[in-house]
Amino acid sequence: MKLFLTTLCIAAFATLARSAEIEVSAQVAQNIGLQTAVAELRPIERSVSALGRVEAEPGSLVAITSRVAGRVTALAVHDGQRVEVGDFLVEVESRVAAQTPPRLRFTSPIAGRVLEAEIPLGGAVEPADTLLTLVDLSEVDVVGEIHIRDLANVQLGQRVRVRSAAYPGEVFEGELKTIAANVDRQTGTRRIFVHTPNLQEKLLLGMRVQLSIVVEDQARAVVVPREAVRGEAGDFFVFRELPSAGGNAGLSASHERHYERTSVVVGLRDDRFVEIIDGVLPGDRIVTRGNYQLEYLEAARGEGSAAFDDGHGHTH
Template sequence: MKRSLVPLFLLLAHTGSIYAEGDAKRAANTVVLDETGVKNLRIETVEVEETDFEATIFSLGRIEAIPSKIAAVSSRIPGRIIELKVSPGDTVKLGDEVAKIESRQPGDPPPVIALKTPLAGLVTRVDSRLGDPIDPEKAMIEITDLSEVYAVARVPEHQAGRMKPGTVAHIKVAALPTEKFDGELLRFGTSADKESGTIDAIFRLTNPGGLLRADMRAEFSIVMSKRSNIVSVPRAALQGEVSNRFVYVKDFDLANAFVKTSVTVGEINDRFVEITSGLLPADEVVTRGAYSLSFAGASSVSLKEALDAAHGHEHAADGGELTPEKKAEMAAKKGGGDNHGHEESGGASPMWMYATGALFVLLLLSIFTKKGRPDDDKDTPAATPVKKEAH
């Protein structure tokens, strides 16, 4: 009997220790904020879902105007500028009058002609002043249509071989940090740069509102491949070092509580991180404010206080349930005045208490069973000596 109970003792003890460790780990990894804390940290969350994940390469480049969308305004006759109606940065429509030229031909007054725009767009250059003499060979004003532009990326030659016309690039411009643009590969440049080993990849993209301007610095995330049904989160959600990656997941039951959750990371692109383990679809991860949560523990609401408020009854400091025995012990300490300003370290989990009780009962059974069992030497009857008969 004694030998058969030993494995059971070990199993129950191990089970109880696992649950106790789980409660302690939960408390250590949970950050609970009040409403003010959530607002101050500007916490934002997104729901984890399976999406199309893009493998990308990074490149730098610049925005360029499309040559066929640049026009010049000039005079067909020699003369002098008597009226100039535009300046660099002005927006004009097709056919707008931009200047008046007084002809050199004799007359009283001399003939005056109006110059009009050949296309709509932005006035990018004005090379003349009021009163300047004008010749037909000289361009006075340059107008650029920026409704579409080129984004030219410097791509390594070995990567260029994997790109086909129509390849998509996600483009960010330093001057417009909140804006995102998508372009399609039109063609490659006519020659490569032998020193850097790169070649120009020319992407064509629309420019709503004319926000993009020529020579702006651009960053490219060029999509090389795509996979479907991949669990991913925004890059802002991923925290920690390379060897210890984690995210903060919003607690399903407890308001304003966020659980630090370890994750295994796959590929990373410019916007998303592939999660191979640690999260499930429908989890809500913190994006904005995730970094700040790592430092919020000291000033946040304790897990015990949050659970007390949410469930309507008292919990241990680690968030575990308080058993009647633990409550009685805490009441006895308070009644006896044995409170020296130390915080209660927190009660054990119910499973640990049940396991301890079961161990105690089984130990008593083992003792009583041993006492009630007769000794082997008492149970065996004594041998009766046999007398030999004389012959």
């Protein structure tokens, strides 16, 4: 009787182990946007987070003004237009009493964009008026606010990663170049200024961004991307891609992928990676996108249903 029960338990465990393996067709993997990344052995960073806003780099704003009173007789540019050094911008006819009033032509002193055309065609001009404002966006300042509890960790020269909701998944690299000399009395924060290259001009003035200031490099550890880890304190897990029949993870000859829910113990984390203390080895391929759908599939099969909607009305 004891032998029978032992055999039954072993058989049940084997069935449970097999059921923990999730099989996903190539079509389903494509439809749910399933992506994976390889667990790496690398230093993990400690970072401080802050919110910020994109501002112009000092010296990158140029105001075009007239030295004489008059009116705008020609306007060749509009807001947002790209200009190069020497491009014609605007012409002003002087109010000086003459048979042929002199006209002043203004060209661009920088390569950049028209931030604002402030005087319309035909508009009156005074010497104190700004006709146009130009800006060079190839480099920008990202102004952030650091909470007082993080001040001791923030220093000049530290690397800063800048992210914008406008470009999910894209990271802009900057350097902390200035720290304000005062703390805001109301918010208890201190401003920082991050010099950020912006050659593609994706970071626009006024854009809100998130900053991650790298304050320390920790020892090398096994890490996976943050989005790979699911669960909550005491019950974290990842979905690990199992090797195919040929011995490699990825698409097998039967055009199916196999995954296994794996419990993990996590350690340090920064804005990109999570340290895995136990449960994953370097080289393991871990699901980073589509893991929510794999949870659903795992739960459905645990209830006895092997069906999974691929998003096109078909089940697998």
